[in-house]
Amino acid sequence: xxxxxxxxxxxxxxxxxxxxxxxxxxxxxxxxxxxxxxxxxxxxxxxxxxxxxxxxxxxxxxxxxxxxxxxxxxxxxxxxxxxxxxxxxxxxxxxxxxxxxxxxxxxxxxxxxxxxxxxxxxxxxxxxxxxxxxxxxxxxxxxxxxxxxxxxxxxxxxxxxxxxxxxxxxx
Numbered sequence: 467x468x469x470x471x472x473x474x475x476x477x478x479x480x481x482x483x484x485x486x487x488x489x490x491x492x493x494x495x496x497x498x499x500x501x502x503x504x505x506x507x508x509x510x511x512x513x514x515x516x517x518x519x520x521x522x523x524x525x526x527x528x529x530x531x532x533x534x535x536x537x538x539x540x541x542x543x544x545x546x547x548x549x550x551x552x553x554x555x556x557x558x559x560x561x562x563x564x565x566x567x568x569x570x571x572x573x574x575x576x577x578x579x580x581x582x583x584x585x586x587x588x589x590x591x592x593x594x595x596x597x598x599x600x601x602x603x604x605x606x607x608x609x610x611x612x613x614x615x616x617x618x619x620x621x622x623x624x625x626x627x628x629x630x631x632x633x634x635x636x637x
Contacts, residue, residue, distance in 0.1 A: 484573020488607040495591040518587040567618030574611030
């Protein structure tokens with residue numbers, strides 16, 4: 467029982483930290499940066515620029531009718547977040563990487579859901595441009611949490627050894 471309580475408190479701490487960092491950063495951006503203003507943080511490689519994203523990743527779904535968009539981008543993700551939280555709490559033999567990864571995904575998902583519920587869109591503000599090598603769309607801290615969480619949940623799959631085939635018996 468003590469282990470389960472420690473896990474629940476740890477997961478809640480991680481989720482609340484993710485949501486808090488996301489919401490604080492978005493509040494600062496909403497108050498201090500004008501829409502489409504470009505602020506260079508490091509040369510032209512890391513730029514802050516405030517936009518409102520009514521869609522999902524790369525504005526996917528922004529053209530959907532409002533009712534459909536609400537279901538696809540708010541209700542469905544809320545159900546996924548609740549199911550992921552239930553999974554974290556109910557499963558006993560999860561790796562630390564999976565626990566932390568799912569907590570990051572849940573926290574990032576909640577951060578973006580808060581925006582959709584309160585503002586009808588998600589505030590995005592970071593952009594990375596490394597020339598021809600790497601370039602992102604505009605994203606936020608919740609998106610970073612989600613991407614880090616996806617990476618962490620994939621670590622066990624990437625580094626686990628495939629089960630050895632059983633030797634065939636000579637006949």
